Amino acid sequence: MATHLRGETSLEEARFVLFSEETYGLFARALRELTADAIFVELGLKPNSEMVADLVELEPDGRIKIDAQNRTSKPGIFAAGDVTNVYAEQVLIAVGEGAKAALAAYEYLLEQPVEEKAATDTWR
Numbered sequence: 001m002a003t004h005l006r007g008e009t010s011l012e013e014a015r016f017v018l019f020s021e022e023t024y025g026l027f028a029r030a031l032r033e034l035t036a037d038a039i040f041v042e043l044g045l046k047p048n049s050e051m052v053a054d055l056v057e058l059e060p061d062g063r064i065k066i067d068a069q070n071r072t073s074k075p076g077i078f079a080a081g082d083v084t085n086v087y088a089e090q091v092l093i094a095v096g097e098g099a100k101a102a103l104a105a106y107e108y109l110l111e112q113p114v115e116e117k118a119a120t121d122t123w124r
């Protein structure tokens with residue numbers, strides 16, 4: 001946690017307090033201060049799931065709940081990637097999850113009953 005940033009036109013000093021989640025607030029003596037020349041600011045991630053918020057179940061933080069086949073709580077709606085509750089936000093994981101979702105959607109479509117006989121089976 002950054003506690004102090006100093007500098008006129010650029011950063012000259014930054015101080016952080018290091019803590020572990022378990023000890024924070026409980027064992028103040030376990031905290032350690034670190035002085036650094038530079039910092040990387042990590043922005044929080046906010047899942048852009050508003051468009052399906054009324055359709056599928058979401059986690060309290062807004063991520064879409066999916067099962068191992070990328071199915072959401074609504075049959076026929078699949079989700080993949082960072083917007084879901086899958087572990088870790090990484091490109092390779094998102095790509096794999098996208099492939100899984102596509103396969104699961106394909107399988108879902110194959111299972112749907114065919115309502116009308118095709119008008120013709122001749123290719124045009």
Ligand SMILES: Cc1cc2nc3c(=O)[nH]c(=O)nc-3n(C[C@H](O)[C@H](O)[C@H](O)COP(=O)(O)OP(=O)(O)OC[C@H]3O[C@@H](n4cnc5c(N)ncnc54)[C@H](O)[C@@H]3O)c2cc1C
Nearest residue numbers: 048049051080081082083088089090091092093094095098
């Ligand atoms: C700064 C940064 C650095 C990263 N570095 C790494 C790294 O080094 N290695 C690594 O593996 N991963 C890294 N990641 C994570 C990686 O980028 C993500 O895990 C990955 O891009 C997730 O892919 P995605 O398809 O789920 O989501 P995204 O790549 O976020 O794609 C979602 C797409 O949906 C679009 N979209 C959103 N809402 C709507 C809407 N309502 N209508 C239409 N389109 C919409 C967005 O514009 C976007 O194009 C990094 C991420 C960030 C932010």
